Amino acid sequence: MEIYRELGKNNPEFLRDLAGSLNNLGGRYSELGHRQEALAPTLEAVEIRRELAKTNPAFLGDLARSLSNLGIQYGNLARRQEALVATQEAIGIRRELAKTNPVFLGDVATSLSNLGIQYSELGRRQEALALTQEAVGIRRELAMTNPSYLRDLATSLSNLGILYSELGRRQEALAPTQEAVEKHREIAKTNLAFLGDLATSLSNLGILYGELGRRQEALAPTQEAVGIHNKLAKTNPAFLGDLATSLSNLGGRFSEMGRREEAFSPTLQAVGIRRGDCQKR
Numbered sequence: 001m002e003i004y005r006e007l008g009k010n011n012p013e014f015l016r017d018l019a020g021s022l023n024n025l026g027g028r029y030s031e032l033g034h035r036q037e038a039l040a041p042t043l044e045a046v047e048i049r050r051e052l053a054k055t056n057p058a059f060l061g062d063l064a065r066s067l068s069n070l071g072i073q074y075g076n077l078a079r080r081q082e083a084l085v086a087t088q089e090a091i092g093i094r095r096e097l098a099k100t101n102p103v104f105l106g107d108v109a110t111s112l113s114n115l116g117i118q119y120s121e122l123g124r125r126q127e128a129l130a131l132t133q134e135a136v137g138i139r140r141e142l143a144m145t146n147p148s149y150l151r152d153l154a155t156s157l158s159n160l161g162i163l164y165s166e167l168g169r170r171q172e173a174l175a176p177t178q179e180a181v182e183k184h185r186e187i188a189k190t191n192l193a194f195l196g197d198l199a200t201s202l203s204n205l206g207i208l209y210g211e212l213g214r215r216q217e218a219l220a221p222t223q224e225a226v227g228i229h230n231k232l233a234k235t236n237p238a239f240l241g242d243l244a245t246s247l248s249n250l251g252g253r254f255s256e257m258g259r260r261e262e263a264f265s266p267t268l269q270a271v272g273i274r275r276g277d278c279q280k281r
Contacts, residue, residue, distance in 0.1 A: 001025055001041070016059065019048040023066055026073060035076045042066065042073050046086075061104065064093040068111055071118070080122055087115045106149065109138040113156055116163070125167050132160045136176070151194065154183035158201055161208065170211050177205050181221070196239065199228040203246055206253060215257050222250045226266070244273040 001021035007014040026042035029035070045066040052059040071087035074080070091111040098104040112135040119128035139153040161177035164170065184198040206222035209215070229243040251267030254260070 015048055015052060016062070019045045019052070019062065019066070022048070023069060026069060030073060030076065035073065039073050039077065042070050046070050060093050060097060061107075064090045064097070064107065064111070067093070068107075068114060071114060075114075075118060075121070080118060083118050084115070084122070087111060087118060091115060105138055106142055106152070109135045109142070109152065109156070112138070113152075113159065116159065120163060120166070125163055129160075129163050129167065132156060132163055136160055150183055150187055151197070154180045154187065154197065154201070157183065158204060161204060165208060165211065170208060173208055174212070177201070177208050181205050195228050195232060196242065199225045199232070199242065199246065202228070203249055206249060210253060210256060215253065218253050219250075219257070222246065222253050226250050240273050240276075244270040247273070 001018065004014050004018040004021050008018045022041040022045035026038045026040075026045065029038035029041070046063070049059055049063040049066050053063045067086045067090035071083045071090065074083035074086060091108065094104050094108045094111055098108050112131045116128040116131035116135065119125070119131065136153065136156045139149055139156050143149040143153045157176040157180035161173040161180060164173035164176070181198070181201040184194065184201045188194045188198045202221040202225040206218045206220075206225065209218035209221070226243070226246040226249075229239055229246045232239040233243045247266040247270040251263040251265075251270065254263035254266070
């Protein structure tokens with residue numbers, strides 16, 4: 001970033017590279033949990049790309065990318081109204097670009113998904129639902145010809161199921177939640193790195209079955225989620241929190257069925273894992 005800043009002082013052609021480095025720097029800070037520090041470079045990247053796009057529309061895609069990142073950064077800082085404005089602008093740009101270039105459809109779906117999450121956090125779930133449904137539709141079309149979009153589709157389906165559930169429309173939540181499990185299972189067959197996503201979807205499905213009073217059906221996906229998280233946690237302690245959550249869910253499922261003796265063991269394991277985590281902190 002520093003090198004590109006020096007080069008950009010005498011040669012505007014390096015401004016695009018400077019904006020790219022600033023964008024990356026914001027991302028690195030965010031990944032490290034330094035959210036406040038992530039904001040300044042992300043804002044500067046937006047400003048540079050906005051100036052570049054004024055004279056050259058070829059830079060609009062870069063501007064939309066930085067605005068999308070800015071929306072995420074604001075969201076991480078709980079500055080939700082500002083997050084909304086940045087994400088809405090990103091959607092507007094990407095929709096225009098997609099009219100003449102379908103390559104941008106995936107970006108439109110990403111922005112729609114982000115905006116849906118932001119609306120949900122603001123309690124505007126009905127508006128979030130429409131955006132998430134549109135994201136699902138776009139990603140489903142893209143995944144038909146390009147399997148690389150399957151994970152994005154599965155994520156949008158999971159989000160859709162959660163929104164339906166939050167709106168009290170649990171029966172409607174079932175189909176997208178089940179489909180999310182199927183998609184994640186399909187992806188994990190060829191790439192074990194996505195087993196965590198499968199376990200999360202299975203947990204969501206178990207919770208939803210429980211909310212629908214289908215307690216026997218809730219047990220199998222919850223047990224499978226525990227098995228996956230247990231396997232992942234053996235080689236990667238980062239999954240211990242997920243394992244504790246799955247074990248706690250399993251205890252809840254057994255308890256709901258009146259099988260309280262069986263509920264005790266997974267609940268005790270969850271307490272043990274979380275106690276150990278608290279002690280480390």
